[in-house]
Amino acid sequence: MNLALDLAQALLIVLCAPLVRGIIARWKAILQRRRGASIWRPYAELFKLFRKEDLVPPTSSAIFRVAPAVLFGATVCAAAFIPVLQPSALLASRGDFFLLVYLLALARFFLSLGALDGGSAFGGMGASREALVSSLAEAPLLLGLAAVAILAHRAELAGMAAWTLEQNVFDVSAVHILALTSLAMVTLAETGRMPVDNPTTHLELTMIHEGMVLEYSGPSLALVEWSAAIKLHLMLALLVALFFPWGMTSHISGWGLAGALLFYALKVVALMALVSVIESAVAKLRMYLVPDFLGVASAVSALAVIFTVLVKR
Amino acid sequence: MGLVGIATGKVLSSFSVFLFLTILLLAVARRISTSVLLFSLQSAVITAEVLATAIQEKLAEAWVVGLLVFAIKVVAIPRAFFVLARRLKTVRDVKASTTPTQSVFIVAVMIYLSYAGVHSYGQAVHVPDDALAAAVALILTGAFLMVSRTKAIMQMLGLLVLENGIFLAALITTFGMPLVIEIGIFFDILMGLLLMGIFSFRISDTFDHLDVSKLRRLRG
Amino acid sequence: MFTEITAGAFVLVLALLGLLVPLILIVARAAGARKLAIALILAAVSAGCVVAVGGLLGQTAPVLDFSRAAPFSFSLAVDPLSAFFLLLVSAVAIPVTLFGGSYFELHQPEPRRRWTWIFYSWFLLSMIVVVTAATGFAFLVGWELMTLVSAALILVEGDSEERRHNVFIYLLMMHAGAAAVAAAFFLFLPFSHSLDLSALRAAGAALPGGIRAAIFLSAFVGFGTKAGLIPLHLWLPRAHPLAPSPVSALMSGIMLKTAVYGFVRFAFDFLAGGPSWFGYVVLLAGAVSGLLGVLYAIAEHDLKRLLAYHSVENIGIIYLGLGTSLLFLSNHAPLWASLALIAALLHTFNHALFKSLLFLGAGAISAAAHTIDLEELGGLLRRMPITGTTFLIACCSIVGLPLFNGFISEWLTFRSFLAGSVLTNTRAQIVLPLMVGVLALIGGLAAACFVKAFGVAFLGRSRSAEAEHAVEAPVPMRIGMTMLAAACVLIGILPGILLHPLVSLGQALIPGSGVPEETLIIARVIPWTAAIILGVVVIAVLPKRTHRMVPTWGCGFSQLTSRMQYTSTAFSKPIRFVFTRVYRPDRKVERLPTDQPYFPVSISYRSVRTTSFEKSLYRPFVEGVVWLAQGLRRAQTGNIQMYLLYIFLALVSLLAFLRFQP
16 A cells, blocks of 8 residues: 555656646746746646657767657656655655765766767757756755754655654744755755746757757656656655645545645645746846855855754754 | 744854855855945844844833844835935945955855853853854954945944944844834944035045045055 | 695696796797697696685685795785685686787787786786785795886887886886885784784784884875875876787786785784874875866876876775775774775776776777777777677676666665764764765766777777777687686676675674675675666567668768767866866977968967876976985095095094083
């Protein structure tokens, strides 16, 4: 029963990811006083892409063909770590947040290699900028998660969510606020959202993530786009699980699960609204200001770690 | 204890967190309007703290002080700043002399130092560490803002943040100063601001800018 | 029975490497003799593996005593720590020797090749002696032999002025380090009656604080020079690229690890930890080496220099683990100390595997494309698939991606940092979790660097005619590389193979520790993760998809050439820009002709990055020594009466000393 529920959680993250993307795009359009596409549009895109054929540059090698699959596999495996409806997931009780972050790093490594395989300048540009952003974003991500783990006295994601569940929601802890701030900034950087990267740009010289996937088409592009959506959903679910997990059920029952699903949907929808507002309100940072942005995130997360000692909770 | 009681208890124990947040955001803010907004948020948190003290200690004077803080620091002074900035036609940028990353690291070190500094004192006076450390951090941040921001308006703001810190420290250690002293401090600040406002106009008229770092050209 | 076998095997190893192989090579000149010599070397290192495994399984240590043949006590023994490092030496030597057999055929003409193999077998012998030495004298002999033989191997390759200069610097720094190591040994002498390792261990328990600190510092500096810690790393990027690739693989993969062995021996076995500043010093050195090593590596476009700087970075990571362990020891937490030590030792083994593989790959590239400059390579994966795949596996391992062995040791290091939060010492409680951020930054930058290295060298279009016509490496080279790659993947998916003996080793070195449960956790979760990822990848790749060749998108421009791709320098530019204070390049732009600045005929751009240590640390030091020497020179007047005066003064002061002695 538990295994089925864990699988269902992972599938929820994977299958609802395009919906998350569609809703955010729709709300951004409304904020910009347009009508916007339907929220189910990304699904239609994926179906269309899966039925097309792959276009492959003649200079590419096996890496170009294999990279989307590895990217997808690693991201789906990372999705199996996040507790959604209950404070446990498929790998959450055995795997910890280091493994989660490094699985995402594995995905990004192969994506960058695939970008360089196209033999064009745009792939190199995208990969080089992504290298800058990701190398500076790993430290605040791991430090923020470590701060929460130190408070919870365990590093497994299931344990961290369970510990937070037991805390009083009004007992605001400095560590949690600082960690949330830095993890929110890192989420924007890692998932390629404003102000770090514009996911809807069509100017190649301004692209970071889109530049890396410029050469892909057909099913490969479908896998890459889906992985990006899963990563966004995954990071939002991680923030919810670590900082606002109230609503998760500890015991399995029909009503409990329905309630947990409803609470989860509400929380993720709130986060999505926040993301849409931020994306519409701020301008994209010049690339050499992104290290400043991530430097602030690093300082805040380092402060969070220091506070775990100063604030005896 | 009732909902109000719980709320005041929570305010008293957790508010320093929000003060630290405003301090960090002030370190990286790049526009004057953002900084002024953060200052008014800070003052709002301190108002809540004063009101919570009023409810818990049942002091009538504290209500008056709280209302004064709200009226002056949350409403009047920020409005005055916005008006001033618009009339002076200053450029919106804060003109910091340190990059945001350096600023936030410096502020983080200051927060750590304020904790280390108040640790022994706080235990002696039976006062929660967090609140006193927040007060000292506010003082240090005010000083840092005055040092690192080269616009005259931002130096005024730094002075105000510093005053916030002193006010908070006094509030925590004495749990409610006599009203007279409070009003005296307020008038002090008001006079200082008035003078600085007048001088800002004069400087801006004469030199066409408010950049304090260019004062060096006045040397003989 | 087993003990006799391992003892006999040990003798066989030494005899083969030390005597038989060089003899055959010197005496016989036929090609068959060379093949026999290579086969004997392989047999010797395989026997070494047998001995090592025996030692790890806890068999009684075979002790070989040659004291009667040598002026000081010289004996070799295999205890669990030696067995681990002996396994490292032997296991990595097998594929490297296989590779070298075919590499040297292609690359070196006849008389040099013989001498290369003679020095090669002595190199292996010296490293085995260092790792299994049971007396101080044996250790120092092996230590010096390693330096001399590796310098000889570099000089056999060629004899240019630049090569001799770099070898000179190498020998100079190695001897300075060896002096520090010898000092560390000799400082024990007033407290221990001999330099046997067992006597040193016994004496270490009762040392006064000042002597303990002095021994620790000289051991740290001496072994740090050999390991390549910053700022003692200057010889690494000079010496490693000059050696032929199999020798670079041995130097970077194994020789640096003997320094780690020496440091572990001193800090954990003899001194058994110390005050907490030991741990902080090692942590600081590890963090600085890791960060600066990877930053210098990103700026390189010579593949071997890049790999040499990455060795500095990985030694930094190993020392992070060792420093953490020392810190836990001084805070009386033996379980976590054992965890950190296991993490450091596992990273040592993993680094030996993937660094050798990387250098062998660089050798295969240089054999095929006759250059190791990344700006001249490109598109090699389609022409050299096996080399490319094994190189990719090594890249994934060194970056620390899951399913490869580098991840396991980095994960264990991260977990040991996190465990620092349960100590009661406030400073350690703050410093250790902050090291999570440091290691994360190092890992992120390493990933960026290897995307660059692999991507520019193997993917895209070829940037030169040589790379265009590159040919896959011959079979023995491929076999050697595949063996190392398979080992990386095997340890990455089933880490229990190495973790189990390492846990017993940890218990032997740190008394009072149990089995850290992190080692069990990771052994359980990784196979599941691998299964899920591989399952999804297979499902995604399986459906038969049609694909069409279409030219790369060039924004409407159709004649894309290889010069329009991103180069290695361009790829690393953003990171170099952000970390500009670390690099401080001297840039010179020259426009010709100089009297027509707006209509140049040619523009040349030169950027020279000297690591700032040369300017700020070494040059002043060297100038100070020279100044001192010049000052002393004034005492040499050439006047014979002055010299007679010196003798007279010496006699007078001796008489005065005798008179006024208390």
